Amino acid sequence: MRLNTIAAGQGPVVVLLHGLFGAAGNWGSIQKALAERYRVLALDLRNHGASPHAATMDQADMAADVAETLAAEGAVPAAVIGHSLGGKVAMALAQAHPATVLRLLVADIAPVAYPPSLRGYVAAMQGLALTPGLTRRAADAALAGAVPEAGIRAFLLQNLRLDLPVPAWRFGLDEIAAAMPALEAAPPLGPPYQGPVLAVSGTRSPYVREEHHAVFRSLFPAVRFASLPTGHWVHAEDPKGFLALAEAFLSE
CATH class of the missing domain: 3.40.50.1820 (Alpha/Beta hydrolase fold, catalytic domain)
Structure with a gap:
C-alpha cells in the first residue's frame, strides 16, 4: 500500500x-x-x-x-x-x-x-454518537468517562471530522478495533x-x-x-x- x-x-x-x-x-x-x-x-x-x-x-x-x-x-x-x-x-x-x-x-x-490497555479508548470512540450538529465540546464530554486525561482526549479528537454533514472519524476506527490484538x-x-x-x-x-x-x-x-x-x-x-x-x- x-x-x-x-x-x-x-x-x-x-x-x-x-x-x-x-x-x-x-x-x-x-x-x-x-x-x-x-x-x-x-x-x-x-x-x-x-x-x-x-x-x-x-x-x-x-x-x-x-x-x-x-x-x-x-x-x-x-x-x-x-x-x-x-x-x-x-x-x-x-x-x-x-x-x-x-x-x-x-x-x-x-x-x-503489551496488555490491551488502549482498547477502552477504542470502545469509547466507537460508542460516540456521530450525529449532525455534534460539537467538539460534546464529544470531549462523552469520552471523558473512559478517557479521563484531557490531553489524550484532545489528541484523539484531532481525528474527528466535524466539517462533514455527518461527523466521522478520519482514521479507520473499526479496522483499528479489529486489529488491536495484532497491534499489541x-x-x-x-x-x-x-x-x-x-x-x-x-x-x-x-x-x-x-x-x-x-x-x-x-x-x-x-x-x-x-x-x-x-x-x-x-x-x-x-x-x-x-x-x-x-x-x-x-x-x-
Whole structure:
C-alpha cells in the first residue's frame, strides 16, 4: 500500500512514523527542524490520516507499506524514526527489509507484547454518537468517562471530522478495533538487524523497562539506550531534548 506522505527538506532521507491514533502531522515541529539538514518524510500509517484504509492491519503489513512507499519515493535507504506503534513498525521494517533502513531510532516502545490497555479508548470512540450538529465540546464530554486525561482526549479528537454533514472519524476506527490484538503483539521476529539503533524512552513512561533491554539486544545487537524526563510522548513533551538526541544519532 502506498502511504500518504508529507515531505520537507533536502539531503539524506529521514522517515518519521507516528503512533496509534496519530498522523504524519504530529511530527510538525520535529520534521521542520530536521528538514534544515535532511529530506524528511512523515508518513500516515494505514488506517490513519490520509492514507488508505484496509481490513488487515498487522505490523508486517504496515512495515511492507512503508517499504513500498519509500521505494516509490526513491527514498532508500533511510534513517527511520518511529514512536510507539510507529516504533514497532520501524522495528519490523528493519528486520524484514534491512536494506531499506540505514539506522533506526525507536521512541518509547519495546519489541514486546503489551496488555490491551488502549482498547477502552477504542470502545469509547466507537460508542460516540456521530450525529449532525455534534460539537467538539460534546464529544470531549462523552469520552471523558473512559478517557479521563484531557490531553489524550484532545489528541484523539484531532481525528474527528466535524466539517462533514455527518461527523466521522478520519482514521479507520473499526479496522483499528479489529486489529488491536495484532497491534499489541510483539513485532514479527526476523533475523537480527545489525545496523545502528537508538532506543529513547521517557523516564515517566511505563512502556520501556529495564527488563526489555535484553530483548532489544537480542534483536538489535548494536542498540544503545537513552532517556528523557518525559512520559510516553517523548518528542512532544521534550522536543528540544528529543531533537538533540536524534540529530546527534543521525549525524554519526
